[in-house]
Amino acid sequence: MRNVTVDSNRRILLIDGDAPRQAEFRRCLSTPATAPQGVAIEFALEVAEHGSAALLQVQQAVIDLRPLAAVFLDGSLAEPSDALTTVARLWRADPELQMVLCAADGELPLDQVIRELGTTDRWLLMRKPLCPADVQSLALAVTERWNTDHHARNEIDRLESWMIDAQRVLHILEQSQDALQNAHIESQLQVGELAQQLRQRTAETIATRDVTVLTLAKLAESRDPETGEHLERMRDYSQIIAECLSHKGPFARQIDARFLEDLYRSSPLHDIGKVGVPDSVLLKPGRLTVEEFEVMKRHTLIGAEALRQVACQASYAGFLDMAVAIARHHHERYDGTGYPDGLVGDRIPLAARIVALADVFDALTSVRVYKDAVDPDVTRTLIEEQAGRHFDPAVVAAMGACYERFLEVYHTRGTRPAPAAFATGSLPSAGLQATAS
Secondary structure (H helix, E strand, O other): OOOOOOOOOOEEEEEOOOHHHHHHHHHHOOOOEEOOOOOEEOOEEEEEOOHHHHHHHHHHHHHOOOOOOEEEEEHHHOOHHHHHHHHHHHHHHOOOOEEEEEEOOOOOOHHHHHHHHOOOOOEEEEEOOOOHHHHHHHHHHHHHHHHHHHHHHHHHHHHHHHHHHHHHHHHHHHHHHHHHHHHHHHHOOOOOHHHHHHHHHHHHHHHHHHHHHHHHHHHHHOOOOOOOOHHHHHHHHHHHHHHHHHHOOOOOOOOOHHHHHHHHHHHHHOOHHHHHOOHHHHOOOOOOOHHHHHHHHOHHHHHHHHHHHHHHHOOOOOHHHHHHHHHHHOOOOOOOOOOOOOOOHHHOOHHHHHHHHHHHHHHHOOOEOOEOOOOHHHHHHHHHHOEOOOEOHHHHHHHHHOHHHHHHHHHHHOOOOOOOOOOOOOOOOOOHHHHOO
């Protein structure tokens, strides 16, 4: 429901022509429910006796910018096909409606419901007779889900606006680069003052570019409302590992000042490809199915290809070559069991091997909707156990050598609690499996 401001929508429509059942439903929702935050929630109930009347109410709610959050439809109102046709008509009027089908055994066959409505998460089937506590809990859950989704959609709208602004900034940067090149020619004649101006403008351009790159990365990361300062922490962890490796070990000659600068700028772009992952997968609060995980894995290819195209066109952004390698390969594993290419050992780009460990360390030590935060010392042990399997042993050793600096970043930037989410069932146990996507 774009361009609608709703602080907390608890409006529910009941479609049922039976007066006693209407009264029973009102009783079910008469007592305020308690939200996860401990706040008492009161529902606003509207009633329609048949599908046509319900359609008019839904259409008017959309016009008034006061949308309904959920519809409870009694399955005995009509034949199954008529009830499901009513659902389809209501969805055409308001695609964001949550549908709860209340039916006794035989009224709405599950196979027919799935065949006609599809395997979407926008409908639920609730068996009769209705239990007041179940009705109240389900009403709270579906309205919480509507409000969570609505907030996410508003955030996406806001971020899309930011993206437009960021693209304008990138255009300005291109123009600034041309101006810098012209200034360089002039500096041959005016070494003194003009050289100083050139250095200042170059510094301003680099600073603006770095802010823009981080902003673009945050646009992708902000679609996931649980990340907090993940980009900053992950970038710091990556720098710590790379600096440690630059002093001694097999990669000391490979990691120079340019490598460290490129890693600093490119590591936040590791998950930029998530902008191409559907909301239904990216924002899903529980574990992904096998099919959904295959969709999620495509973010490595989407991000790498987008960055590759930018790198081909931008003469000033050499760090993007490293960003392409990180975006594509930060989910590879040292033993070849990762994705998308199943690379083994040193065939995985060094920058991607570094970011892979930094990303997992921060993911495990952060609170997510599906798990608690893991203690940093426990996380260190889990990672060290994966040396030679998930991670490059040399990168793991560097983490251990600089572990105190990891703890400084962890305690300085901190993590934030995960927000309430529409989810049921037990949380997955903490471990490396929690970082699979």
